[in-house]
Amino acid sequence: MKIKRKRTKKFYIRDTAIGGNSPITIQSMTKVPTSDTKEVIRHIKKLALSGCDIIRLAVLNKKDALSLGKIVSSSPIPVIADIHFSKELALLSLKQGVDGIRINPGNITKKSDWKLIAKEIKKRNTVLRIGVNSGSLPEKKEYHNLNEVDKLVLPCLDAVHFFEAQGVKKIKISLKASNVLETVAAYEKISKKTSWPLHVGVTATGTGDTGIVKASIGIGSLLCQGIGDTIRVSLNDPSLREITVAKSILQSLNLRKFGIEVIACPGCGRSQVAILKLAKQVEASVKKIHKNIKIAVMGCIVNGPGEAKDADLGIAGGKGEALIFKKGAIIARIKEKDIIKVLLSEINKI
Numbered sequence: 001m002k003i004k005r006k007r008t009k010k011f012y013i014r015d016t017a018i019g020g021n022s023p024i025t026i027q028s029m030t031k032v033p034t035s036d037t038k039e040v041i042r043h044i045k046k047l048a049l050s051g052c053d054i055i056r057l058a059v060l061n062k063k064d065a066l067s068l069g070k071i072v073s074s075s076p077i078p079v080i081a082d083i084h085f086s087k088e089l090a091l092l093s094l095k096q097g098v099d100g101i102r103i104n105p106g107n108i109t110k111k112s113d114w115k116l117i118a119k120e121i122k123k124r125n126t127v128l129r130i131g132v133n134s135g136s137l138p139e140k141k142e143y144h145n146l147n148e149v150d151k152l153v154l155p156c157l158d159a160v161h162f163f164e165a166q167g168v169k170k171i172k173i174s175l176k177a178s179n180v181l182e183t184v185a186a187y188e189k190i191s192k193k194t195s196w197p198l199h200v201g202v203t204a205t206g207t208g209d210t211g212i213v214k215a216s217i218g219i220g221s222l223l224c225q226g227i228g229d230t231i232r233v234s235l236n237d238p239s240l241r242e243i244t245v246a247k248s249i250l251q252s253l254n255l256r257k258f259g260i261e262v263i264a265c266p267g268c269g270r271s272q273v274a275i276l277k278l279a280k281q282v283e284a285s286v287k288k289i290h291k292n293i294k295i296a297v298m299g300c301i302v303n304g305p306g307e308a309k310d311a312d313l314g315i316a317g318g319k320g321e322a323l324i325f326k327k328g329a330i331i332a333r334i335k336e337k338d339i340i341k342v343l344l345s346e347i348n349k350i
């Protein structure tokens, strides 16, 4: 089964495609001051290797903005400057050659400032993200009596229409709230009103499992409806974690493949093997193999092969032994100690 994606406008940010039928990209942010150039570049390279497609950097002051030129030229992936409050920082960042800029119409509010920013964006063919956030909504009177969803959607659309009229040709949109339902409703609404690519995420999700669950429900339920062209999983965790969770979300919805997908049963009273340990061993052994296949690690030989019959290859653990199966059909019975060796050799044959 495949998700039918809503067709949005397509453009490139550096050489990475956004929107249309291009792969849904993964974004993250570095979590050190942008002026710490060396450290930022080190982080970006690490994140890029782990699967981050686009990186966003917070620009809080002139020192941050002036570091961007060096960062952009050293970064293997497109760099977006994240600007709040200051048109000066926006203009300075653009002049440093960033690939994209995010502005928040809730705190850069003057049309005269937007005009100057639009002019610089057009001159450089830079990508603009209009990012509305529930924590910093525009104060304008006409927005006061709106419901929580429209408070995100309408100011965003007003800004979008303004920049379109100024001739800006590459726009992305985001509307983030920390409330999952409001976030989802806002994206659903705006996706009916515009065909610009949507940057999807839930903000301030919280720590640990709660953050992952909130982000996955919010992003996942939109992706299931075909909404979303680029995603950021905001977590109160190191950025690398954001990338692994984003990859899992996309892979579980068959929207992108990132090498071998390992699935495992939860284990139950029927299980005769240490399923958690075995799944982790398998995951570690196949991590560097770039094949788009699915491997199942199942806890028993009674139900395992049947429960995971859509897997390309699987192991079903028994007492001191295991069955190897392909698409649900058993192909070998092996000793427990040989599981990884045999599995790797079977993967080789695919």
Ligand code: SF4
Residues within 6 Å of the ligand: 265, 266, 267, 268, 269, 270, 271, 272, 298, 299, 300, 301, 302, 303, 304, 307
């Ligand atoms: S595959 Fe076997 S061990 Fe795993 S959950 Fe199903 S019945 Fe339980």
